Amino acid sequence: MKIAVVLRQVPDLIEPLEIVGSGNALDLDGASFLVNESDDHALEQAILLKESAGATVDVVALDFGDVDNTLYSAAAKGVDRLIKITLEDDKPPAPKAAAAMLAQAIGPIEADLVLIGCQAHDELQGALGPVLALKLGLPYLGVVRGVTAGDGGLQACKEFPGAVMARMNVQLPAVLGILAAESPPRYVPVSRIRAAMKSTQFDEQPGAAEPTEPAVVVRRMYHPEPAERAEMLVGSEAEVAGRIADILIERGIVK
Amino acid sequence: MSTPNILVLAETHDNTPADITLELLGGARQLAAATGGQVVAIVLGQAGSAAAEKMVGADRVVVIEDATLDAYSPGPYLAVLEHILTLESPRAVLIGSTTVGLDVGPALGAKLDAPVVGNCLRIEKQDDMLSVTSSLCGGKILADVEVRRGPAILMVLPGSFHATDQPATPEVDRRASPVPLEPGRITFDQMILPEAGDVDITAQDILVGVGRGIQQEDNMEVAEELAEALGGALCASRPIVDQGWLPTTRQVGKSGMTVKPKLYLALGISGAPEHLEGMKGTGLVIAVNTDPNAPIFDVAQYGTELDLLDLAPELTEAIKTRRVAT
Ligand SMILES: Cc1cc2nc3c(=O)[nH]c(=O)nc-3n(C[C@H](O)[C@H](O)[C@H](O)COP(=O)(O)OP(=O)(O)OC[C@H]3O[C@@H](n4cnc5c(N)ncnc54)[C@H](O)[C@@H]3O)c2cc1C
Numbered sequence: 001m002k003i004a005v006v007l008r009q010v011p012d013l014i015e016p017l018e019i020v021g022s023g024n025a026l027d028l029d030g031a032s033f034l035v036n037e038s039d040d041h042a043l044e045q046a047i048l049l050k051e052s053a054g055a056t057v058d059v060v061a062l063d064f065g066d067v068d069n070t071l072y073s074a075a076a077k078g079v080d081r082l083i084k085i086t087l088e089d090d091k092p093p094a095p096k097a098a099a100a101m102l103a104q105a106i107g108p109i110e111a112d113l114v115l116i117g118c119q120a121h122d123e124l125q126g127a128l129g130p131v132l133a134l135k136l137g138l139p140y141l142g143v144v145r146g147v148t149a150g151d152g153g154l155q156a157c158k159e160f161p162g163a164v165m166a167r168m169n170v171q172l173p174a175v176l177g178i179l180a181a182e183s184p185p186r187y188v189p190v191s192r193i194r195a196a197m198k199s200t201q202f203d204e205q206p207g208a209a210e211p212t213e214p215a216v217v218v219r220r221m222y223h224p225e226p227a228e229r230a231e232m233l234v235g236s237e238a239e240v241a242g243r244i245a246d247i248l249i250e251r252g253i254v255k
Numbered sequence: 256m257s258t259p260n261i262l263v264l265a266e267t268h269d270n271t272p273a274d275i276t277l278e279l280l281g282g283a284r285q286l287a288a289a290t291g292g293q294v295v296a297i298v299l300g301q302a303g304s305a306a307a308e309k310m311v312g313a314d315r316v317v318v319i320e321d322a323t324l325d326a327y328s329p330g331p332y333l334a335v336l337e338h339i340l341t342l343e344s345p346r347a348v349l350i351g352s353t354t355v356g357l358d359v360g361p362a363l364g365a366k367l368d369a370p371v372v373g374n375c376l377r378i379e380k381q382d383d384m385l386s387v388t389s390s391l392c393g394g395k396i397l398a399d400v401e402v403r404r405g406p407a408i409l410m411v412l413p414g415s416f417h418a419t420d421q422p423a424t425p426e427v428d429r430r431a432s433p434v435p436l437e438p439g440r441i442t443f444d445q446m447i448l449p450e451a452g453d454v455d456i457t458a459q460d461i462l463v464g465v466g467r468g469i470q471q472e473d474n475m476e477v478a479e480e481l482a483e484a485l486g487g488a489l490c491a492s493r494p495i496v497d498q499g500w501l502p503t504t505r506q507v508g509k510s511g512m513t514v515k516p517k518l519y520l521a522l523g524i525s526g527a528p529e530h531l532e533g534m535k536g537t538g539l540v541i542a543v544n545t546d547p548n549a550p551i552f553d554v555a556q557y558g559t560e561l562d563l564l565d566l567a568p569e570l571t572e573a574i575k576t577r578r579v580a581t
Contacts, residue, residue, distance in 0.1 A: 157427030230558035
């Protein structure tokens with residue numbers, strides 16, 4: 001089985017997010033980036049399939065943010081090939097252009113299975129997976145937790161509310177949008193990543209963006225101003241704990 | 256040119272419209288009043304047919320009565336919806352930001368070359384455009400966007416609209432599928448229900464919710480002791496369940512459980528929209544989070560920026576002391 005995995009960069013939500021001067025986009029210059037969480041699960045799922053059923057795993061990523069470190073870390077986890085799509089400017093392309101560039105790189109791999117995270121927190125126009133699938137002419141199933149290889153295809157579990165899952169039969173080739181791998185992404189020691197930095201070569205491919213007319217125009221981006229925000233309790237741990245305990249007793253929640 | 260109509264992709268459970276569907280119909284009513292169009296609900300499958308008359312807020316309900324559509328599989332769903340959207344040519348299609356909606360919305364957008372906006376919180380008509388507010392970055396950023404042409408495919412977060420309080424029975428049009436329904440390469444096999452036997456968090460009055468801020472499995476004990484002192488149960492956000500530190504039956508949120516306790520004490524939970532939708536009906540929310548900008552503070556009545564690992568043991572003691580005293 002040939003598997004292609006898409007790894008995207010997203011701003012780290014631990015750091016404060018700033019808005020550009022014109023007020024209609026995130027200021028990415030000062031942001032720190034990390035791999036999109038569900039893409040990381042997609043990579044883990046690919047490696048698990050490689051270990052259980054035998055597969056080659058090619059990773060495809062757009063070149064911005066901290067992509068090199070993400071790719072070295074993927075190399076240390078045991079992927080077979082790293083494709084970095086270079087961009088004309090150091091900005092993430094619009095979704096349609098991103099899907100076109102990824103499809104251009106993934107097409108020649110002739111992958112049986114394409115895995116991508118089912119969501120990224122900075123996606124304004126919905127998930128990229130279904131758009132990529134259409135470009136590749138493949139079916140798509142998203143919000144998948146766990147994929148196993150069986151006779152003549154795969155079984156993927158799609159999540160529904162209430163901890164309910166639908167088991168789906170997947171005939172390849174197909175694109176799956178992963179929410180969670182069967183087990184959490186593995187930890188790779190820094191020494192292995194360092195070794196990968198020395199031995200790994202990226203396959204760099206230029207990404208050609210088709211100019212598209214935006215159908216969705218961002219007028220303003222801003223931090224939410226909630227109508228009501230929590231009353232913040234300050235003081236030492238003992239003081240705040242005492243205050244919370246009193247609130248719970250006053251309200252009759254704790255008796 | 257699109258019509259002024261607003262379509263809603265309905266989801267049903269046990270012969271009843273899902274809560275999100277009634278909310279979408281409420282939102283669609285307001286929008287249709289501005290566009291001067293009708294609200295049309297689309298029900299896919301035979302199983303949902305009995306819910307058609309209960310689609311409060313719809314002028315018209317189109318039911319595609321084909322058992323192939325009873326369980327979600329992408330090929331047949333997309334084939335039917337693409338056909339209906341082309342035929343009806345609505346100004347906007349409201350789809351729930353559900354596990355089905357998240358797949359279907361962007362796929363329809365790509366197929367029809369239609370604009371798509373995810374995580375919508377507000378939708379209004381402004382001149383000849385739609386003005387939409389979308390939540391990004393786990394709820395930390397909002398974006399106001401303009402959608403200039405139809406059909407606008409809008410995936411709406413639960414809780415963004417209210418069901419309409421002016422019920423009227425819609426006209427129901429039950430039809431066979433207008434297109435041949437090929438099963439496609441991805442097909443439904445079976446539903447897997449959660450294992451019984453664990454604590455039912457939906458029936459608890461007091462919940463201590465644990466998020467990624469707990470950092471390590473060893474630290475779960477501090478939260479467990481607190482839950483025990485409070486006489487409640489532990490629940491969690493998704494990363495904790497993904498780590499296997501609690502079973503899936505303890506997950507609160509979009510793909511987890513919907514809880515309505517009297518107290519939800521959130522420890523190290525950021526308050527992503529997917530988590531918040533599972534705890535909307537909580538009486539009192541108290542949040543412990545070291546990030547002053549965490550969205551959980553927008554839904555909590557009380558909050559503290561203290562480290563949960565320092566606060567939780569103190570709180571356990573404070574509760575125990577007061578219990579002894581009373
Ligand atoms: C289709 C789909 C379905 C989903 N379904 C669900 C669902 O059902 N339930 C769910 O929860 N999520 C769900 N998610 C995931 C969701 O988007 C978020 O990723 C998740 O809720 C984040 O969990 P968290 O708040 O624990 O982690 P994070 O967002 O990483 O937040 C951790 C928080 O802990 C704080 N913190 C760190 N250290 C400390 C400390 N020592 N003391 C106090 N605070 C600290 C940080 O400031 C941060 O705010 C779903 C996502 C998708 C795409």
